[in-house]
Amino acid sequence: MKALFAAALLVVGAAAPATTQDSASIFPFPYEVVQLENGFRAYLIRAGAPGQIAYVSIVRTGSRDEVEAGKSGFAHFFEHMMFRGTEKYPQYDQITTQMGAARNASTSNDQTMYYLVAGSEYLEQIIDLESDRFQNLKYTDPDFRTEAGAILGEYQQGAREPGRFLSEKLLETAYLQHTYRHTVIGYEADVRAMPEGYEYSRSFYDRFYRPENVVLVLAGDFDVPGAKQLIAKYYAGWRPGYVPPAITPEPPQTAPREQTIEYPGRTLPVLSINYKAPAWSVDDTLSVALTVLGDIAFGSNSEIYRKLVLREGRLQSLGARFGLGRDPALVGVQATIARPDDVEAVKQELYGTAQQFQTTLVDPALLARTRSAIKYGFLMRLETAQDVAFSATQPIVSTGRLEALEQYYRTLQAVTPEHVRAAARKYLGESGRTTILMVQED
Amino acid sequence: MRAHNLLLGALALAALLSPAATLASGGQPLPATSGGTADERLITIPEPQSPFIAFGIWVKAGSAHDPAGKEGLAALTAALITSGGTEQDRYQAVLEKLYPMAAGYSGSADKEMTVFSGRTHKDNLEAYYALFRNALLAPAFASEDFERIKARTLNALERTRRYSRDEELSKDLLFWLAYQGTPYAHPGDGYVESVRRITLEDVKQFYREHYLRDGVVVAVGGGYPEGFPERVRRDFDALPAGSPAVIPAPRPKRPDGVKVLIVEKETDASAISLGFPIGVLRGQPDFVPLLAFNSWFGEHRNSFSHLYQVIREIRGMNYGDYSYIEAFPAGYATQQPRVNVARQSQLFEIWIRPISLTEPGNLHDRTLFATRAALHELKRVVDNGMSAADVETTRQFLRNYTVNWGNTISRRLAYALDDAFYGIPSPGYLQSLRPALAQLTPERINTAIRAHLQYDDLYLVLITADAEAMKQKLIRGEPTGITYAGERPAAVLAEDRQIAAYPLKVTAEDITILPIDQVFEK
Numbered sequence: 014m015k016a017l018f019a020a021a022l023l024v025v026g027a028a029a030p031a032t033t034q035d036s037a038s039i040f041p042f043p044y045e046v047v048q049l050e051n052g053f054r055a056y057l058i059r060a061g062a063p064g065q066i067a068y069v070s071i072v073r074t075g076s077r078d079e080v081e082a083g084k085s086g087f088a089h090f091f092e093h094m095m096f097r098g099t100e101k102y103p104q105y106d107q108i109t110t111q112m113g114a115a116r117n118a119s120t121s122n123d124q125t126m127y128y129l130v131a132g133s134e135y136l137e138q139i140i141d142l143e144s145d146r147f148q149n150l151k152y153t154d155p156d157f158r159t160e161a162g163a164i165l166g167e168y169q170q171g172a173r174e175p176g177r178f179l180s181e182k183l184l185e186t187a188y189l190q191h192t193y194r195h196t197v198i199g200y201e202a203d204v205r206a207m208p209e210g211y212e213y214s215r216s217f218y219d220r221f222y223r224p225e226n227v228v229l230v231l232a233g234d235f236d237v238p239g240a241k242q243l244i245a246k247y248y249a250g251w252r253p254g255y256v257p258p259a260i261t262p263e264p265p266q267t268a269p270r271e272q273t274i275e276y277p278g279r280t281l282p283v284l285s286i287n288y289k290a291p292a293w294s295v296d297d298t299l300s301v302a303l304t305v306l307g308d309i310a311f312g313s314n315s316e317i318y319r320k321l322v323l324r325e326g327r328l329q330s331l332g333a334r335f336g337l338g339r340d341p342a343l344v345g346v347q348a349t350i351a352r353p354d355d356v357e358a359v360k361q362e363l364y365g366t367a368q369q370f371q372t373t374l375v376d377p378a379l380l381a382r383t384r385s386a387i388k389y390g391f392l393m394r395l396e397t398a399q400d401v402a403f404s405a406t407q408p409i410v411s412t413g414r415l416e417a418l419e420q421y422y423r424t425l426q427a428v429t430p431e432h433v434r435a436a437a438r439k440y441l442g443e444s445g446r447t448t449i450l451m452v453q454e455d
Numbered sequence: 456m457r458a459h460n461l462l463l464g465a466l467a468l469a470a471l472l473s474p475a476a477t478l479a480s481g482g483q484p485l486p487a488t489s490g491g492t493a494d495e496r497l498i499t500i501p502e503p504q505s506p507f508i509a510f511g512i513w514v515k516a517g518s519a520h521d522p523a524g525k526e527g528l529a530a531l532t533a534a535l536i537t538s539g540g541t542e543q544d545r546y547q548a549v550l551e552k553l554y555p556m557a558a559g560y561s562g563s564a565d566k567e568m569t570v571f572s573g574r575t576h577k578d579n580l581e582a583y584y585a586l587f588r589n590a591l592l593a594p595a596f597a598s599e600d601f602e603r604i605k606a607r608t609l610n611a612l613e614r615t616r617r618y619s620r621d622e623e624l625s626k627d628l629l630f631w632l633a634y635q636g637t638p639y640a641h642p643g644d645g646y647v648e649s650v651r652r653i654t655l656e657d658v659k660q661f662y663r664e665h666y667l668r669d670g671v672v673v674a675v676g677g678g679y680p681e682g683f684p685e686r687v688r689r690d691f692d693a694l695p696a697g698s699p700a701v702i703p704a705p706r707p708k709r710p711d712g713v714k715v716l717i718v719e720k721e722t723d724a725s726a727i728s729l730g731f732p733i734g735v736l737r738g739q740p741d742f743v744p745l746l747a748f749n750s751w752f753g754e755h756r757n758s759f760s761h762l763y764q765v766i767r768e769i770r771g772m773n774y775g776d777y778s779y780i781e782a783f784p785a786g787y788a789t790q791q792p793r794v795n796v797a798r799q800s801q802l803f804e805i806w807i808r809p810i811s812l813t814e815p816g817n818l819h820d821r822t823l824f825a826t827r828a829a830l831h832e833l834k835r836v837v838d839n840g841m842s843a844a845d846v847e848t849t850r851q852f853l854r855n856y857t858v859n860w861g862n863t864i865s866r867r868l869a870y871a872l873d874d875a876f877y878g879i880p881s882p883g884y885l886q887s888l889r890p891a892l893a894q895l896t897p898e899r900i901n902t903a904i905r906a907h908l909q910y911d912d913l914y915l916v917l918i919t920a921d922a923e924a925m926k927q928k929l930i931r932g933e934p935t936g937i938t939y940a941g942e943r944p945a946a947v948l949a950e951d952r953q954i955a956a957y958p959l960k961v962t963a964e965d966i967t968i969l970p971i972d973q974v975f976e977k
Contacts, residue, residue: 113857162813208940280614326602392557
């Protein structure tokens with residue numbers, strides 16, 4: 014058996030030296046990578062508290078992959094089913110309870126992520142348990158229907174929040190083809206139809222829960238050579254067979270879109286201005302510059318924030334959202350407006366800000382401070398083993414590789430004021446804009 | 456100096472990791488020692504290998520100190536400190552200086568404690584600390600900041616609180632009901648009308664009267680330089696002498712029967728909170744036995760919870776069902792226990808997450824079925840006690856699970872502040888949990904359950920549609936059954952019939968109806 018495991022360890026290399034640290038790198042921990050022949054990859058990071066590990070399995074499938082009509086919200090639903098046990102371990106909850114593990118999962122547009130935080134002594138048991146449910150999940154139709162009820166309950170928790178209401182309408186307006194058109198939780202009608210989806214759920218598992226589509230990040234206090242052997246032992250037998258979904262790309266938007274929606278509750282006017290962004294990239298300088306631009310133009314240190322929120326009090330809040338996705342997602346701002354009669358003027362101010370950065374160059378000193386903010390924003394998140402593992406998510410979801418993180422920060426360092434202006438010209442133009450105004454229903 | 460010495464953990468970690476890869480200890484139970492001069496107003500947690508320094512400043516005043524008619528003043532004061540300018544910098548300049556450090560600070564005002572927390576990377580300690588210190592010790596209380604924050608707060612009270620998370624609102628209302636006539640009754644953010652009345656002068660006066668030298672406990676942890684915490688303490692000694700008056704412990708009344716508040720709202724899902732006062736606080740002999748019971752019965756956000764198993768896992772009625780022996784505000788936002796909500800009085804609380812209608816007309820039956828299911832299970836455990844097997848499983852679970860509760864420096868500081876509130880001696884609550892759990896027996900737990908829990912007298916809050924119809928259904932006391940989309944085992948269906956008919960002791964006089972737009976108006 015041992016020989017077989019050795020053969021399965023196609024590449025086992027140190028991505029960073031095990032004992033020293035390249036002073037130029039952003040990620041402050043050495044790590045090693047395990048690459049199996051079936052496509053499964055694991056990153057092993059020594060970090061965090063003594064005696065603890067965080068075991069994070071990232072499935073590169075999210076609501077983005079819900080291409081079939083009527084199946085919105087299914088990636089999230091499936092995340093729930095993963096806790097329903099296997100033939101070997103029918104009681105997943107009971108076993109992890111005995112470990113006293115903190116465990117949960119989450120689903121977003123681009124990923125479904127499962128984590129356990131537990132004592133290091135449980136490492137082999139966790140590898141066994143996790144590799145088993147990713148390969149041999151088993152549940153009955155009645156179990157499936159019961160879980161559908163829990164999903165409906167989860168849907169209801171935030172169903173009447175103004176933010177959810179706005180998101181649904183915004184995505185439907187901004188996207189005509191791509192699956193980013195629906196929210197992660199899905200449409201209510203689809204959520205209510207979920208009990209009938211048992212067969213579909215098996216096909217979902219069969220197509221997406223495959224070794225080529227899952228990356229493990231193990232962070233914490235553990236024996237690295239031992240962990241490598243165990244990962245090979247438990248994951249090498251997983252059969253590949255990932256079937257990429259046929260996601261229809263969004264056709265280029267050629268004209269601005271604008272819509273007013275009425276919220277059935279109480280709210281001040283909320284203005285959401287969005288632009289079509291490029292996909293997350295490690296080496297496309299303009300896409301990295303766009304994230305920098307978002308911070309400078311609309312963040313809490315921006316001139317427009319100072320004017321509209323702090324000095325004039327015309328906005329109760331102004332939030333900038335400039336993170337990118339695996340596919341071209343939306344970036345933009347959301348403003349809560351103090352007086353309904355000020356909506357139009359605020360809108361013109363925010364449009365004007367987007368335009369202003371297309372013509373003027375940002376101050377290099379401000380750019381340097383923004384780079385610092387992004388760097389410390391990353392470092393400040395790295396306190397626990399779980400934080401460290403989670404910090405690896407973005408590059409892994411978008412590229413499958415943690416190594417992309419260093420490339421990303423190298424590109425960030427190279428961003429100039431000219432890049433920022435070029436990003437504004439390319440991405441903050443009128444033609445790619447979607448504006449939603451949410452007001453209170455009469 | 457009260458030292459929570461986690462140096463051992465940090466050193467062990469240093470041996471495990473390369474020099475560049477050092478993080479703080481994760482709250483493994485370790486021997487803790489006290490050292491230095493005894494100053495109850497300074498808590499330190501040195502973790503020399505950590506790249507972070509964290510702060511926790513406890514001001515011994517909270518919403519229970521709000522003057523009548525000015526409810527929300529403690530919270531507004533804290534908000535003005537964390538989101539306003541200082542004598543040195545306008546707020547805009549504060550934000551500008553914080554920006555390249557990606558750091559910030561926050562404050563939260565609970566009933567009797569307002570705690571300000573901050574954290575920085577060690578690279579930026581001096582620049583960061585100057586801003587944090589000025590915010591707390593030299594707030595400008597500028598009118599432009601006051602107007603901005605008051606407007607934001609009023610919007611939250613008039614609109615967001617009533618139209619976002621009904622489940623959170625139902626919890627606030629449960630405490631409001633249970634603590635009527637005490638300083639704990641009003642929500643920390645205040646009422647719409649009371650906040651409207653607050654002036655900038657009120658804020659300044661609250662600060663002058665409550666932010667006092669001996670009423671402030673300073674906690675510093677992480678990879679700070681030698682002598683730094685003592686310097687922080689000296690800075691805070693610049694506050695005027697004195698300490699705010701301690702509020703007498705509220706004595707909420709045990710209701711006679713089930714007192715119901717129904718909030719009328721257009722909705723197709725109900726929020727449910729219920730509970731009653733208990734006389735046990737952290738640090739007291741019955742606390743850990745009840746903690747173990749509660750973990751088994753309703754561990755927060757955990758499928759280990761028995762209520763979760765009964766209502767969600769077997770019946771698929773909602774997203775989760777939990778119980779509490781200590782206040783747990785904003786539970787939807789966190790997996791971990793809340794810190795710095797230490798109080799002199801607590802409720803036993805059951806939180807049933809929103810119950811949705813599945814067919815037209817069945818919302819109220821499902822709502823009451825879930826409520827009855829929770830009470831049915833509570834009665835069962837109060838009458839019969841926990842089994843030895845369940846006690847053993849719970850002990851095993853908590854032994855490791857509680858290690859995660861102190862997983863960051865900020866949380867370890869926060870627990871140390873709570874220890875100071877409750878008078879829990881070194882090594883503190885977190886470190887004492889494992890040994891205390893090891894000593895638990897089923898008899899010990901069951902004695903505590905019988906002493907403190909019951910199922911007849913409680914407060915119940917429902918936020919739902921058509922409140923009058925719900926009221927009539929409650930008064931009639933008829934069984935409220937549920938149906939399923941698929942087949943269920945006969946045993947579950949038999950139990951369902953018992954649950955559906957579980958008696959709720961309610962009369963018309965016990966029920967109050969409140970329209971949503973009047974909730975917390977005044």
